[in-house]
Amino acid sequence: MNPEQHPGLHQLSWPEVKRAATCDSSTVVVPWGSLEQHGPHLPLGTDGFFAEKVLQQVLNLLPPQLPIWWLPLQSLGFAPEHQGFGVSFTQQAETMLAQVEAIAKPLAQAGFQRLVLFNGHGGQISLLDVAARQVHGRHPQLGVHSWFLWDVEGLLELIPEPEGREDLHAGLAETSLMLHMAPELVQLERAVPEPPPAPPPGLSLEGRCPSAWHTMDLSRSGTVGTPQRANVALGATLYHKLVQGWLTSFTTLLQSPWPPRRSIESSDRI
Template sequence: MSSEAMESRRHLQQLAWPQVEQLAARWGSTVVWPWGAVEQHGPHLPLGTDGLFAERVLDAALAALDADLPILRLPLQSIGFSPEHRGFCGTLSLPPGLVIDQVVAVGRELAATGFRRLVLFNAHGGQIALLQTAARQLRAECPELVVLPCFLWSGPEGIAELIPEPERSVGLHAGLVETSLMLHLAPELVGEERPCDGRKAGPSPAGWSLEGAAPLAWLTQDLSDSGVIGDARGASAALGAQLFERLVEGWRQRFDVLLRSPWPTTETPPPSRTGAR
């Protein structure tokens, strides 16, 4: 089967309803919903950067799975929760309550169809906590549906070791990592500028950080004139290719383990097929 045909088999919206019904009824049936954002990514990256990353990594990871595993993906949710980037032209942000209601509404439909799991596959750091809240609310209303709010950059091993300091700690947005990954995936969308920006407000108070154990609720305009929080000057397609490879393999492994696991039920999974990873 061609890669295009395999990809279409994973897209719920490209299947007929009897196919979806049959797949949903299978043990461990799972739906992945990719989430991005429409928000500024500095003067050199497109507004839809997060959504592009979510889709490219997800499609590659799903294509690498055993074709018989019962997993589908939904269309990208391209507009998310991005109030920290307001004030930069083009940023769009949904109200938090609307995001929660949307997750719950779609999750209810999937649960009613018979799916066992929903993975919120999110590539925008600013909506991690909100999607965790939405996932908890959905699980409370549909306890038969397991909900997993995931973040693209959290989970796969070997990512941090590719990123030098201080960018590893303070390169939060449109810096080395995102610029490199975009240079690998869609170089035609990357502008010529390689900004270094993001600390105009000075160092954080002692014991506090932009993100971490004691985070600050920062807005991009507190820190940056360009919209960049980090240093894109060393970005390269070669680094982007390494990041992409590790992201794809990391998520392939996690989806594979999830699909072969009975968690959180006590239902016994079917015997492994010959040749399965």
């Protein structure tokens, strides 16, 4: 990852990092992935690849004066739901909470004002939410955001039915996006359709009244969805929506004082 206008924090010397931290609205973003099976047709590093590449393009498009720096991709994630398909890596939840703290603490101490965890893996949304809440509690002056790559307004509406409903993992959306971004990483001839079972009315695997699903409960190939109709056109549409959506969110964040943080005086009063 090497956006043209915004350097990574690790590419600066320590006096430069010190200066960056004291900029008004200074913000650091960390792309976060996971090394986990993505069916027989996509690579293990799919989630991190998407998070990093979309973030890179967003950073390319952000005006250079905006105070944002980034750290390298954290490629090892929390993915116990994908165990059992060859080699799948997962962190312990406690390790990952500690890892977020290890990143946040020095940033907060240096004076950075915001940390964005830019996450590509759906299975660790809630863990990163917990990490963000915990870290903000320890470092109240650091605004902490846990953002999920696919959580862009209007994005899911672009995925046609019935695939949209069935697309939990390595299905139409992820396969199409990879066909657009890196077709050499897709082995479409190996893709196996395995849509998830339909839940009883009002219940779900994800969404309202969800279940803690593991892929082995649902699939023999590791795919939970129907990737065989994946196509470059849909991938391009998803990619542009992702980039535009995140460009808007990052621009809004960087031009605002968001999120609200307690003042020193108000914590003194309590």
